Amino acid sequence: MTDEARKNAFSLGDNKVQYCTFWISNRLFGVDILDVKEIFPEVVVTPVFHAPKEVRGYVNIRGQIYLILDLRLILSQDEKPVDDDSCLVLFKNSIGEPFGVLVDKIGDVVLAGFDQLEKRKNHLPEGDGKEDFIECICKMDKALLTVLNAVKILQYIYSAKEEG
Amino acid sequence: MDFDKSILDEFITEVKEHLSTVEDDLLNLEKGAGDSAFADTVNKVFRAVHTVKGTAGFLGLKTMAEVAHLAETILSMLRAGELKPDATLTDALLGAVDTIRGMLGDVEHSNEQDVSATMARLKAVLDAKGALPAQAPPTMEEILAEAKLAADAKLAEEEKPAPEAPAAPTTIVAAAVKHDAPPPPPKPDGPSDRRSVERGGGESVRIKVGVLNKLMQLAGELVLVRNQQLLAKEKSDQQLRGHIQRLNLVTTELQETIMATRMQPIGNILGKFPRVVRDLGKKLEKNVELEITGNEVELDNTILEALNDPLTHLVRNCCDHGIEAPEKRAESGKPEMGKILLRAYHGNGQVNIEITDDGKGIDPKFIRRKVLEKGLKTEADLSALNDDQITSLILLPGFSTAEKLSDVSGRGVGMDVVKTSIEKLGGTLDIESRAGVGTTIRMRMPLTLAIIPSLIVTIGDFRYAIPQTNVEELACLYDDDVRNKIESAGAREVYRLRDQLLPMVRLEEVLKRKDKFTETTNSEIMENHRQIQEKKYTETLNKQIAGGNADVKLTQSLNFVVLRVNTVSFGLIVDRVIGTEEIVVKPMHPALKNLYCYAGVTVMGDGNVALILDAQGVAKHAGIDIDEKIETAVKDQTTMGDYQTVLLFKSGEAEQFAVALPMVKRIETISPVRVEKIGGKEYITIDGVSTLVIRIENHLKVSPCVNKDEMYLLLPKHYKNPYGVLMSSLIDTTETSIELNTDTYKEDGILGTSIIRDKMTLFPDLNTLVEMAEPAWFVGEKVIAVSKARILLVEDSPFYRQLVKKYLETRGYDVSTAENGQDALEKLKHIETDVLISDLQMPVMDGLQLIKHVRNNQRWKNLPTVALTGLNSETSRLKAEEAGFDRYALKADKERLLETVAELVASREAAA
Numbered sequence A: 001m002t003d004e005a006r007k008n009a010f011s012l013g014d015n016k017v018q019y020c021t022f023w024i025s026n027r028l029f030g031v032d033i034l035d036v037k038e039i040f041p042e043v044v045v046t047p048v049f050h051a052p053k054e055v056r057g058y059v060n061i062r063g064q065i066y067l068i069l070d071l072r073l074i075l076s077q078d079e080k081p082v083d084d085d086s087c088l089v090l091f092k093n094s095i096g097e098p099f100g101v102l103v104d105k106i107g108d109v110v111l112a113g114f115d116q117l118e119k120r121k122n123h124l125p126e127g128d129g130k131e132d133f134i135e136c137i138c139k140m141d142k143a144l145l146t147v148l149n150a151v152k153i154l155q156y157i158y159s160a161k162e163e164g
Numbered sequence B: 001m002d003f004d005k006s007i008l009d010e011f012i013t014e015v016k017e018h019l020s021t022v023e024d025d026l027l028n029l030e031k032g033a034g035d036s037a038f039a040d041t042v043n044k045v046f047r048a049v050h051t052v053k054g055t056a057g058f059l060g061l062k063t064m065a066e067v068a069h070l071a072e073t074i075l076s077m078l079r080a081g082e083l084k085p086d087a088t089l090t091d092a093l094l095g096a097v098d099t100i101r102g103m104l105g106d107v108e109h110s111n112e113q114d115v116s117a118t119m120a121r122l123k124a125v126l127d128a129k130g131a132l133p134a135q136a137p138p139t140m141e142e143i144l145a146e147a148k149l150a151a152d153a154k155l156a157e158e159e160k161p162a163p164e165a166p167a168a169p170t171t172i173v174a175a176a177v178k179h180d181a182p183p184p185p186p187k188p189d190g191p192s193d194r195r196s197v198e199r200g201g202g203e204s205v206r207i208k209v210g211v212l213n214k215l216m217q218l219a220g221e222l223v224l225v226r227n228q229q230l231l232a233k234e235k236s237d238q239q240l241r242g243h244i245q246r247l248n249l250v251t252t253e254l255q256e257t258i259m260a261t262r263m264q265p266i267g268n269i270l271g272k273f274p275r276v277v278r279d280l281g282k283k284l285e286k287n288v289e290l291e292i293t294g295n296e297v298e299l300d301n302t303i304l305e306a307l308n309d310p311l312t313h314l315v316r317n318c319c320d321h322g323i324e325a326p327e328k329r330a331e332s333g334k335p336e337m338g339k340i341l342l343r344a345y346h347g348n349g350q351v352n353i354e355i356t357d358d359g360k361g362i363d364p365k366f367i368r369r370k371v372l373e374k375g376l377k378t379e380a381d382l383s384a385l386n387d388d389q390i391t392s393l394i395l396l397p398g399f400s401t402a403e404k405l406s407d408v409s410g411r412g413v414g415m416d417v418v419k420t421s422i423e424k425l426g427g428t429l430d431i432e433s434r435a436g437v438g439t440t441i442r443m444r445m446p447l448t449l450a451i452i453p454s455l456i457v458t459i460g461d462f463r464y465a466i467p468q469t470n471v472e473e474l475a476c477l478y479d480d481d482v483r484n485k486i487e488s489a490g491a492r493e494v495y496r497l498r499d500q501l502l503p504m505v506r507l508e509e510v511l512k513r514k515d516k517f518t519e520t521t522n523s524e525i526m527e528n529h530r531q532i533q534e535k536k537y538t539e540t541l542n543k544q545i546a547g548g549n550a551d552v553k554l555t556q557s558l559n560f561v562v563l564r565v566n567t568v569s570f571g572l573i574v575d576r577v578i579g580t581e582e583i584v585v586k587p588m589h590p591a592l593k594n595l596y597c598y599a600g601v602t603v604m605g606d607g608n609v610a611l612i613l614d615a616q617g618v619a620k621h622a623g624i625d626i627d628e629k630i631e632t633a634v635k636d637q638t639t640m641g642d643y644q645t646v647l648l649f650k651s652g653e654a655e656q657f658a659v660a661l662p663m664v665k666r667i668e669t670i671s672p673v674r675v676e677k678i679g680g681k682e683y684i685t686i687d688g689v690s691t692l693v694i695r696i697e698n699h700l701k702v703s704p705c706v707n708k709d710e711m712y713l714l715l716p717k718h719y720k721n722p723y724g725v726l727m728s729s730l731i732d733t734t735e736t737s738i739e740l741n742t743d744t745y746k747e748d749g750i751l752g753t754s755i756i757r758d759k760m761t762l763f764p765d766l767n768t769l770v771e772m773a774e775p776a777w778f779v780g781e782k783v784i785a786v787s788k789a790r791i792l793l794v795e796d797s798p799f800y801r802q803l804v805k806k807y808l809e810t811r812g813y814d815v816s817t818a819e820n821g822q823d824a825l826e827k828l829k830h831i832e833t834d835v836l837i838s839d840l841q842m843p844v845m846d847g848l849q850l851i852k853h854v855r856n857n858q859r860w861k862n863l864p865t866v867a868l869t870g871l872n873s874e875t876s877r878l879k880a881e882e883a884g885f886d887r888y889a890l891k892a893d894k895e896r897l898l899e900t901v902a903e904l905v906a907s908r909e910a911a912a
Helices: A003-010 A150-159 B005-032 B035-057 B062-082 B087-104 B106-110 B116-128 B138-160 B168-180 B192-203 B209-233 B238-262 B273-282 B301-322 B326-331 B366-373 B377-385 B387-395 B414-424 B480-484 B507-512 B519-547 B615-621 B766-773 B796-809 B820-832 B847-856 B872-883 B894-911
Strands: A014-022 A027-033 A035-038 A055-061 A064-069 A087-093 A099-103 A107-113 A134-139 A143-149 B263-265 B288-295 B298-300 B338-345 B350-359 B428-434 B439-447 B449-461 B460-466 B470-480 B487-488 B492-495 B502-504 B557-565 B568-574 B576-584 B599-603 B610-615 B643-650 B656-660 B664-670 B676-678 B683-687 B689-694 B713-716 B723-727 B729-737 B750-756 B758-764 B790-794 B815-816 B835-837 B866-867 B888-889
Touching: A014 A087, A014 A099, A014 A143, A014 B192, A027 A107, A027 B192, A035 A055, A055 B138, A064 A087, A064 A150, A087 A107, A099 A150, A134 B568, A143 A150, B005 B087, B005 B106, B035 B062, B035 B273, B035 B301, B062 B087, B062 B106, B062 B116, B087 B106, B087 B866, B209 B790, B238 B263, B238 B301, B263 B301, B263 B502, B273 B288, B273 B643, B288 B301, B288 B820, B298 B350, B301 B338, B301 B350, B301 B414, B301 B439, B301 B599, B301 B766, B366 B377, B366 B387, B366 B439, B387 B414, B387 B428, B414 B428, B439 B723, B449 B507, B449 B568, B449 B758, B460 B576, B480 B487, B480 B519, B487 B502, B492 B519, B492 B568, B502 B507, B502 B815, B507 B568, B507 B615, B507 B815, B519 B796, B557 B576, B557 B615, B568 B615, B643 B713, B683 B713, B689 B766, B729 B750, B729 B796, B750 B796, B790 B796, B790 B820, B796 B815, B796 B894, B820 B835, B820 B847, B835 B847, B835 B894, B847 B872, B866 B872, B866 B894, B872 B888, B888 B894
Parallel strands: A027 A143, A064 A099, B288 B338, B460 B610, B502 B568, B656 B758, B689 B723, B790 B815, B790 B835, B835 B866, B866 B888
Antiparallel strands: A014 A027, A014 A107, A035 A087, A055 A064, A087 A099, A134 A143, B263 B298, B338 B350, B350 B439, B428 B439, B449 B460, B449 B576, B470 B557, B487 B492, B492 B502, B557 B568, B599 B610, B643 B656, B643 B729, B664 B713, B676 B683, B683 B689, B713 B723, B750 B758
């Protein structure tokens, strides 16, 4: 790809945004692709006992140590054993201290127009405080994409109480 | 200026560093006022200028201090919003920066430089706004007066001895001249001096932390690749093997070198403080004494450098605010001499630095009033705080308790700068103070950048690192001992380690349970494991019965690490002990900071992450009271004395050797390729020290050492010259009853033999071996050995009795032995004795009782005595001396013991 072509590929215009999507419990979720550093297919983590249950453990990726959170648990889903599809989505340092989330399966990169985004959240169940890290809902042709806010996910872990 | 060159050099580098950042920041200032970035920049510049002023004032560079002071006044008004930045203001400040930089070129004569133009411009800025603060002029005069005072005091002192010996005559003359005419004539060697300053700068290079970190990381990656290579080596051909071997060595060396670039003893920066304190004391007319401990504590150089400024601030604060004037101290009944204690030590995987003064302390009421006055907090905020929290408010930016401004400290920038810099390094700072009693400032620096030796253990599939500083020893129980030797005391499992009850903690249970252990948790754990053991035991019994075979044994083992936190030891039961490794400590993720059981994380050789355990946190979690020493002596007299833990090893194919563990400092894994041959002798570099390698077969009639890729070197305790004994394989350590047989096999260099694990085992005498290997080290000692003095050696352990007796006999002494105090008293009656050497801990009658009897008897009142012990502890030494022993010596330290005996014999002969 030439420099010019690359520039074009990433220039989205004013009203568009790209999401890195992934699957959790057969539902499609996504995060802003600019927040993502990389996707890592191998999931060998060192567990941290005494940590909140959503903390999966530490992983070393080329000398950098990431804290891995289990997104299923954060989204109030049941725990599921890691399988071949499981992936780590690692965030950039600009989001916070190095961390990533474990997802069931990685999806495509989705290009969405601002007009497809629904900011209101009143259709979501209230009260568990977890609707906070939902940024918006993206209405795609065939499915709905729930867009999460990486910063909020990290904040949630800071406040998570240690549970048995 | 007669300051130490090093202090001046350091000052110059430091100021240059400050100035380079200030210049950019000043230019930014002009761009905009009002936003938060602006306030930050002003604060930053202000701090830098403040530091320059303070240091210059302290060094007596009064012209520089004057310029900096005016600049600081402008900045402080800028900070308060009383002045607005414009071109003239920036020009004036930049002018000041240039002037100061100019003075740095010739610090020694900076006081004579004409700075009136710069000063005038700075003053003009202040005058133009009509805003010359009321307190500024007196302060400046004060500074001048103080600086002069200090300079005079310095001259008066410096007249006596001149520090630089060769230049002594010139210095004295110069000093004398200075008395009458303050501007001293330029010294003839002035210019060359300056050149040397510049040259000195070229010998060391300042490297960005980022670059060092990257290097460190790369070295780590290289180690990973190396490890993978080593795994692949097994299958590769001969030539490739050689390359890999070399890659291995180079990598190790590279890693060691990079690490070495970073570690420096903290003494490097603490060293200047005695002088700082003394000079400040003079200046402030206070009597202050500084005590420093822990100079040898090693810290990462980057942390060390960054600590310099904060520590200087704190020490100055202690002198200025903490310690009261002598009259005040006398009034409150304290000694006139104020005391500052500066302490550095390793603890909990961190470096702790404490600064304690016995001054006036911090009065919470006073802080409360000041905070309200300055509007930093409201009454409502304050009412929610306790005294300790109020004390910590002095760390807020803009807070100052100094009653008046001085160039020592003041303006309230000190503490918040200190706190910011410490936190930037990932450390913490807290203040503990009691009004009228004193203040302690405690800093805990992380090992973030540090590399620490750690013990790697496993629980299940996961590895954990325990900082070596906490590890006392490792132990393993086998088979039936697992069931029998872990006993219960109250609700806790304990193990009898020699004469102490060691509380046991199961790491697995600690990790499994999130909540801090209670009595109930502990008894639950105890009960569970007791049941497991009972079940295993019954199963084995049943098998024995079923098979009609009593040989069916329960095979199991239990590993534990004896850890020490403060004064308390406890045993940590782990699944497996892997070994020691140097690890790079990385901090825990901030989201997990509240997990006190961990000190950090590290990447292991295979690339996986391992957690670093915090011994103190683990103890706390398991409910062990680490502040209180649990000391229950369960001295078991039947097992004492007859047993000795020994290290079993092999050198040649045939023989099994054993060395008593207390004689061993440590075992080093070496690669024989690194052994160098010099003059027919072999050496290897260990810890940067060239160490003599002794091959047992060269000195004893035994089979030659088997050569392997990886070999071991036994480094003994207590030696004058470094040496190690080469071993081909380590067998085990075992506790064995030693009644050494000295008759079956006799050879010089062998203490005796014993049957261990059904094998005849040789006990080499390390001290004799090294004498054989390197007689040159012992030339001169033999000369003393001419006496025919009679010695009575009292020692219950047959092993040491033989060992020490042998040493003494090589020096020509006539040695009799006794097994305990009672026995010794009997023998003393019949045998004429010149020197009595006695162990302290013995059955029937111990050494302390023995010496009492001896001293109470007219005949032996003046008999020279030596207390002999395995412990190198100050308390037991004091105890022994109190009881009446003349000297104190360690069993394993042959040379000291012989020296001591020789001295006593000599003095007795002289007296006779």
